[in-house]
Amino acid sequence: MMRMEHSSIEVPLRFTIRRAAALILGLAAVVVIAFAASARFGEQPISLSIALADPTSTDAAIFWSLRLPRAVLAIIIGAALAASGSALQGLMRNPLADPFVLGVSGGAALGATLAIAAGLGSAAQLAPEPLRAALARLSAPALFAFAGSIGATALVFAGGRVQGQSSPYALLLTGVIFNAFASAAITAVKALVNPEKLGEILYWLAGTLGYENAWTLALAALLQALAIGTMWMNAGKLNLLMLGDDDAASLGVSVGPTRLVLLLAASLSVAGAVALSGLIGFVGLIVPHVLRLWLGPDQRLLLPCSAFGGAAFLALSDLATRMLFSVFHTELPVGVVTALVGGPFFLLVLHRRRVGSLSPSWL
């Protein structure tokens, strides 16, 4: 084998530790800014110095129990949706895949709808006595949504197995069919409930960020750190899976177990997100897609960047819903804003993208 000196040639590698670190740190800075803005501003102007100096002031109450928990939630949910969207687009080898593709949206929505229709407020109402205190802080729709999405994913996994193998297309098709079935069931429930509950169901389905307590937020953050960490750890193998199962296997990947781990991590991440936020669309579809046009398909880079990008995007979208309160005199669901902003932006990026071109050389 001929050996050559390549130091003179520009090596066109898009994934290097240095570039990944630079991009991740840059995007992390964007998240910090978005988080700060989201926690600082809202429909009611507050003074940070008063809020921090006087814990009994109204400003402090707004900051600590409304703004801050909601900004934290936006970061967690945005990161979860975009990171799992990135992983699922790779796993399904389909750029149109989103976090809800495996039946998660249908299962979560059906669960939450049933909980609301049954008039369940807190998860504690259902729990046996010893568990009641622990579950008192979790809402029943959240618990039902989580259970529904986990159940739906299990069903789709079982239904999507062809000859003992879970093929991406069979999974995709089963997920789509399950979502259609769930949406019909939800329509039936909506037709049967009273207008007040109907309003609550519609609001949940549109995707909203509420005010969760510190205990719930910590649990959600832990779950997402584990799930996103697992996906990122397996990102190198995910790259190989994107070439096709046989290619990945011939390059040393144990296809079945690797895909299962990635699917489970992605599903858990999405289930944890929808339980707290309802169905916030577009974040998990658009953020990884736009970042892929910019950074290339390498999941080792795309996955963490999607997590940060999704966190910043959702925090800013949620800030927009609160700033728009003075215009509409009501708060739009954040899912509406992500779709209204994300859709046109996405089309613009897609339109301007030239096929085959790589990212600019300065990054």
Added chain:
Amino acid sequence: MNVLEVSALHAGYRHRPVLREVTFSVAPGELWAILGPNGAGKSTLLRTCLGLLSRQAGRISFLGKAIEEWSRRELAQRMAWVPQSFDSAAGFTGLELVLMGRSPHLGLWGLPSRADLDHALALMQDLQIEQLASRASDALSGGERRLLLLARALAQDPRILMLDEPTAFLDLKHQVDVLRRIKAQTEGGLSAMAVVHDVNHAMAFADKVLLLKDGAMLACGSPGSTLTTEVLERLYDLPIASADAGEGQKFFAPRFAQVR
């Protein structure tokens, strides 16, 4: 020691057995051509040897160890596959794709060292495809993809190459070009098994030929003694003519006058 030993192999799909009683062994540095009509089981044989399909009966031994005893990763460090094409939508560059061939030798994340990078670039230079290094793989021709996949396979540093129709989609010049490169590799000690459709390619380049018909071996041996008009007529159910082109080169072609 033989690189690959296949004995009394039966393989295929659950409700559709394909291969019956296939037995052969590949020595180091041998280039094998697998010939046969469509559906004869050529790709099934390659995929079974690669461990992508499980056996129904018989034995496959690779480097003295049963194929099922190798882990996927260990196998990928020693056996490489050159498929017909790849999913272009993935959007990786040529260099990224070739570097993926190093991943069986690397850690969980597949981070290449400077040496891995040099190795990949040298292979690309060797195959004269270094200009594809920064090109997105969606924008490549069939021939360029084929050469990238060959480079990726060679980057695995394998003991044997498994090639699925390496000359498909290529023009005459590139067909010969790819076969010469593969031949150069086997002359360097690498073994290779290639599914081919052109009898004349097998005649010119292969050390051994394996003729498959309806999942069973019709013949096996050196091309000079195995490839005769009688055997080929039975293999393809076609009247076949042969001609001497001089310089010891023999050609086969269907007898078009009788077929038309």
